[in-house]
Amino acid sequence: MRKSVNRPPTPDVMENQGKEPTFQELINIELIESGEKERLMELLRERLIECGWKDEMKALCRAFIKKKGRNNVTVDDLVHVITPKGRASIPDSIKAELLQRIRTFLVSAAL
Amino acid sequence: MSTRKPSYTNPKPCKHLSAYKLKHGLSGYKSLQKCLKTTPNGRTSVQNPGTEIPRCSSCNGYQGRLYICLICSSISCSSHALLHTQSEIGHYLAVDIERAELYCCACSDQVYDPDFDKTVMSKHMVDLPYSTNSADSIGERLCERKRLGSGVELVDLKKAEKSALTRDQRAKSCYPLGLRGLTNLGNTCFMNSVLQALLHAPPLRNYFLSDRHNPKTCRKRTANRLCLPCELHGIFSAVYLGDRTPYSPAQFLYSWWQHSENLASYEQQDAHEFFISVLDGIHEKESKARNQTRDTGDCQCIAHRVFSGLLRSDVTCMTCGFTSTTYDPCLDISLNLDTSHCSWSDASNKPVKPNDNSSSSTLLGCLDLFTKPEKLGSDQKLYCQNCEELRDSSKQMSIRKLPLVLCLHIKRFEHSLVRKMMRKIDSYLHFPFSLDMTPYLSSSIVRNRFGNRIFAFEGDESDISTEFEIFAVVTHSGTLESGHYVTYLRIKNQWYKCDNAWINEVDEGIVRASQCYMMFYVHKMLYYKSHEDLSRLPISTRIEAFHRVAGCC
Numbered sequence: 001m002r003k004s005v006n007r008p009p010t011p012d013v014m015e016n017q018g019k020e021p022t023f024q025e026l027i028n029i030e031l032i033e034s035g036e037k038e039r040l041m042e043l044l045r046e047r048l049i050e051c052g053w054k055d056e057m058k059a060l061c062r063a064f065i066k067k068k069g070r071n072n073v074t075v076d077d078l079v080h081v082i083t084p085k086g087r088a089s090i091p092d093s094i095k096a097e098l099l100q101r102i103r104t105f106l107v108s109a110a111l
Numbered sequence: 112m113s114t115r116k117p118s119y120t121n122p123k124p125c126k127h128l129s130a131y132k133l134k135h136g137l138s139g140y141k142s143l144q145k146c147l148k149t150t151p152n153g154r155t156s157v158q159n160p161g162t163e164i165p166r167c168s169s170c171n172g173y174q175g176r177l178y179i180c181l182i183c184s185s186i187s188c189s190s191h192a193l194l195h196t197q198s199e200i201g202h203y204l205a206v207d208i209e210r211a212e213l214y215c216c217a218c219s220d221q222v223y224d225p226d227f228d229k230t231v232m233s234k235h236m237v238d239l240p241y242s243t244n245s246a247d248s249i250g251e252r253l254c255e256r257k258r259l260g261s262g263v264e265l266v267d268l269k270k271a272e273k274s275a276l277t278r279d280q281r282a283k284s285c286y287p288l289g290l291r292g293l294t295n296l297g298n299t300c301f302m303n304s305v306l307q308a309l310l311h312a313p314p315l316r317n318y319f320l321s322d323r324h325n326p327k328t329c330r331k332r333t334a335n336r337l338c339l340p341c342e343l344h345g346i347f348s349a350v351y352l353g354d355r356t357p358y359s360p361a362q363f364l365y366s367w368w369q370h371s372e373n374l375a376s377y378e379q380q381d382a383h384e385f386f387i388s389v390l391d392g393i394h395e396k397e398s399k400a401r402n403q404t405r406d407t408g409d410c411q412c413i414a415h416r417v418f419s420g421l422l423r424s425d426v427t428c429m430t431c432g433f434t435s436t437t438y439d440p441c442l443d444i445s446l447n448l449d450t451s452h453c454s455w456s457d458a459s460n461k462p463v464k465p466n467d468n469s470s471s472s473t474l475l476g477c478l479d480l481f482t483k484p485e486k487l488g489s490d491q492k493l494y495c496q497n498c499e500e501l502r503d504s505s506k507q508m509s510i511r512k513l514p515l516v517l518c519l520h521i522k523r524f525e526h527s528l529v530r531k532m533m534r535k536i537d538s539y540l541h542f543p544f545s546l547d548m549t550p551y552l553s554s555s556i557v558r559n560r561f562g563n564r565i566f567a568f569e570g571d572e573s574d575i576s577t578e579f580e581i582f583a584v585v586t587h588s589g590t591l592e593s594g595h596y597v598t599y600l601r602i603k604n605q606w607y608k609c610d611n612a613w614i615n616e617v618d619e620g621i622v623r624a625s626q627c628y629m630m631f632y633v634h635k636m637l638y639y640k641s642h643e644d645l646s647r648l649p650i651s652t653r654i655e656a657f658h659r660v661a662g663c664c
Contacts (some may be wrong), residue, residue, distance in 0.1 A: 013555050025164075025173070028164065029164060032164060038150065064517065066384050074218060074221075075218040075219070075221040076220065079176075079189070
């Protein structure tokens, strides 16, 4: 006989329905459903590679791993150490470009 | 493909992963497979079975990294993943939703499992109707060819080694044997510069010096018609004779004129054009002599065996992700200089200062540019077989098979359609003496497209060496209309400048500062092998080196 897998209780339907999605969540849903989020992410990826941000992060990660020893580093450690530096070093021009894209999207979606 | 040793290492699984696989086998992966979604550019993510946006079951957040548990498919964010393993004993393994990568919550680290990656990739292969059948057959043919080629090369090398020993005494001057000036026959520096490079290409040299093309038998067969390989044979023997007085390749020039009549004049020509036309001439003769009617991809003539590589070009539909792959044989790789930073106006009226934009261009940068996916403009939509419509597409080049001698040609002559004029790009290009081509191979390019997967991609061949050493640089100075070609040769790590009839020892700094136009790289092992300094190596490495070369030919 197959042992049944241990599943969490089915979430209560009532509990979720009670909450209205916030405005931010609405935008997020719209972005995902229209496929715009994927396009934005692709654009961002491209820009970050172009401006050398990705290589910079790679170098930071390498330096960190070298410092700690390659067997004592987990992905989580890396994420925690590098994320603040990464966020801080994104060029303003890229931020502005993405913001502009999101703005035009919101206008066209007429939310 | 599975029997070959892969080029990646397989990390040891953590104890949680082993325990999970022991208990649940692959059933978790299989059920997850249905939820996988692949984007046109090869990224894979997990899509919630419902249309809802995935949220963390503990904090209801939807931002940051989310993990779906492999046992109970509940979703947690990175800060609550550990909590989930604590509340549910044994639920250690989860899959990153965004990236479809395995994660162990207990170790809080990424883990790797070939079976998981196989699941993801097989889903991908099904999703995207990949045209792999043609690739397989080409791969097989290449393997076949390699097997055939290796034996031949082996004999070549042995012979060359033997003959090198006997010839050493004749090298009387301090310069190594084979350095002999070629006289200028009237604006023929384009020819001399390329000839110097060809004369010192180790596989080509071995071929001609071991009498593989015999002019006597050739003459009988072709009834006294002019033959480029015969002329080359003549130059090879004259140059490696040990005589130091400049040699006049007049007979060769005449033969070449016969071969390509449109270039027959005393005017200045393009060295690259000459290079292609000479290889073409050799191929024509040699393949006829061997009675081969097959197309160039499989040609066994010396020109193609030495210089021919295979380029892979992937055209991907931006809408459905369908990729069509084609393979083209190539004799050299023409690279675009990154010219975004020097505009037309400043180049046309005054010469660009050499240190103007020197820091930006490197050969590796040009190769990166060459293998970068390029979005085709909206005016050149391509027909997608899958959508059966004209679609926006992107194109990516990569190198499927490296030649024995890699010739890189820098497009310094630029033609502008808008201005209806030509110009020469004088900017400096930095090039390395040792070049590793791994990042530009099809296997690496395709691997990068799919993210970190432990999966054998087509052409994953670790036994083929990808390290190259430079042995010749053809440089151009002057303008588009008139200029001068000079070749720098690298023999036993010493550089020599071959300027028509004159040969000098030069510093490597001068070579680095030169304006390179064509660069000739050869497999590292062949480079060091050809310089007869094997005696300095211990016996064991010598044997190993020999096998390596046999494998890469």
